[in-house]
Amino acid sequence: MKKVILRIEHLKKSFGNKEVIKNFDLDVYEGEFLTLLGSSGCGKTTILRAIAGLDSVSDGHIYIDGKDVTMLDPKYREVNTIFQNYALFPLMTVEENIGFGLKMKKVNKQEIKKRVQEMLELVHLQGYEKRKPKELSGGEQQRVSIARGLINNPKVLLLDEPLSALDQKLRKSMQLELKQLQKKLGITFIYVTHSQDEALTMSDRIVLLKDGVIQQVDTPVKIYEHPNSLYTAQFLGDSNLFQGIVTRVEDNYTWVKVDDATLKIVSHGWCVGDALNILLRPENIKIILKEKKENTLQGTIVDRVYDGASTNLTIRVNKKKINVMYLGNDKLYSRGQSVYITWDIEDTIVLKREAYE
């Protein structure tokens, strides 16, 4: 049984009349890398700030390591926050910035110096002690800010879109570095981001938020391959959506009528007449030149985009546009060509269609 390091119970937060967080519950386990994912305005930063104590909550409780900290000042909470714009103290040197937390705790100078050295080593910034934040690059500043948080040995490190101000290449390498750092130290990370790539690559678990409500909490693989709602499926990765009605059910397979085709899916308690959403990821669709017996649609290639590692095709099937992605630069297909598409039956994502969809 994993230990719960942070528990949030019935958290509510309103700004004026607007309820941004509605009854939010979450357990975060010791040593895990948890990501709060959502589009801007979904309340992810609000939750992070509530945990840090930077904003008060309207209702609910926050427990850190079993202790109710809901009403506690940030300085008494054993968490530290990494801000998007680093928020380094501009007039202090790197050394003074990193040592600030310990200085506030009145740790003696020698000890501070020693710990700062360890931190600098950890984030690969040895020799930068006397520099000012202004003299560092964005990536280096963010490392200082991470070291400044970690030196206090927080029970949880909160990261508020820490990489979004960095360029793409640096962001990729910092993602790996952060993940390694987290594994090495075993400190719980709560990471806020709007980028599904970041969430998928780094997290142990992802919490997908929409309008202050949790949509799904799961591991990256599960949340990507088995989304529990259309919103989740479409937020993480691309997908092609088919809407259909169940027409025939057998023990192992179920048939769904979609436009003028019938698709076969794995049975999962569906009944005849059920309205379903069927989703196919672009990378799971295969292009073939000869028609197969089932789950095959005929279409025409209308667009082809090559982006280095992969090629993206747009194929028109009846009136629908289907996105297909495959690795490499296969010159086999060209615009206007008539092809068939198919997929493995296990790769279909099937969701019950809600009345409002």
Add this chain to the structure above:
Amino acid sequence: MKKIGENLYLVLIFVFLFLPILVLILFSFNTSSLNIIFEGFTLHWYYDLFQNSTLLESLFNTLIVAGVSTVVSTVIGTISAYGLYKYSFKGKNIVNELLYIPVVIPEIVLGISLLSVYTLLQLELGLFTLILAHICFCIPFVIISVRSVLEGIDSHISEAASDLGASRFQIFTKIIIPMLMPGILSGAQLALTLSLDDVVISYFTAGPGANTLPLQVYSMIKTGITPDVNALITIMLCFVFVLLMVSTVVQLRRLKKEVSL
């Protein structure tokens, strides 16, 4: 041809700006006691100056008033600016707008208002009321100057400090104040110059025993200004000039350091 035109223009500007001051300095070495024609060189007025106890006393008063009101208004102004920036309360916008009133209303109005308040409170006019008046009109300038720097500070910085265990007081003294220094210093500088050369408000709020240098000079107009005033002002100018040089050198050094990085 164009170059010469440009230079001439520059020379004219400087002549326009500095000619009055040069004339004043020149006449402080004039043997004639009238500031009209230069008759010959003398240091007589400098000697006279140090015998003129009224003038020296008014200088002393001026320095006291300027010093105290600068320090007090800078402290109050800085704290007010931070409070106005950090906390929101009802009527904050009104307070922010009201701040500009002492800046824009005619000095004579402020002077008369202060005098009526003092009379109402039955305060005896003197150095104290004078200092109080100077503090009053300096505070808004300090607030405005400090606030302009505050607005450029990332609000996450004080949050980060609080997150790292600093108390509100520590955040203010260790993080905010050092960052505000440029604004505080320029506010103080503004307060100092405003206080040093104020005539109108001082005229209404200074008692008989609290003559400041500008007031003294102003009252001398009736009897005619003696060149020892010129001598005094020349000394003050030298003093200001040295101060300016030092601050410019310091700034240049800092700039150089930043550029070399």
